[in-house]
Amino acid sequence: MDERVKELLEKAKLTATAAAEMAAETGTRLVGRTRQSLKVFDLNNEIELLMREIGRAVYLTHTGVETDEEELQAKLAAIDEKYAAIAAIKAEQEARRTAQTCPVCGKPCDKTDLYCRVCGEKLQ
Numbered sequence: 001m002d003e004r005v006k007e008l009l010e011k012a013k014l015t016a017t018a019a020a021e022m023a024a025e026t027g028t029r030l031v032g033r034t035r036q037s038l039k040v041f042d043l044n045n046e047i048e049l050l051m052r053e054i055g056r057a058v059y060l061t062h063t064g065v066e067t068d069e070e071e072l073q074a075k076l077a078a079i080d081e082k083y084a085a086i087a088a089i090k091a092e093q094e095a096r097r098t099a100q101t102c103p104v105c106g107k108p109c110d111k112t113d114l115y116c117r118v119c120g121e122k123l124q
């Protein structure tokens with residue numbers, strides 16, 4: 001058999017074994033990721049609600065109804081906080097996703113990747 005083919009099959013076998021070993025761990029991690037995605041979903045919904053309330057207040061101001069400036073500022077601040085929380089979750093997800101870089105081609109790889117997805121180089 002061609003040496004390169006043999007090497008490739010060996011890599012595939014190693015990857016399959018590692019994948020099986022990591023299945024349980026991955027399951028646990030996926031639960032965490034789903035929870036984070038749900039958190040982002042909730043935060044976006046809360047932001048939409050606040051935006052709607054602010055929009056209503058702006059319209060009421062237009063019609064001559066007095067706006068509670070403090071309440072408006074509090075809602076704007078709450079939106080800032082929720083956007084910051086979303087950014088933090090996204091940054092954490094991104095950091096986890098690109099936890100290592102291929103030493104050969106320089107592409108970002110998952111922390112759990114054994115081989116580069118681009119060039120096939122062994123990682124770690």
Ligand SMILES: [Zn+2]
Nearest residue numbers: 102105116119
């Ligand atoms: Zn690579």
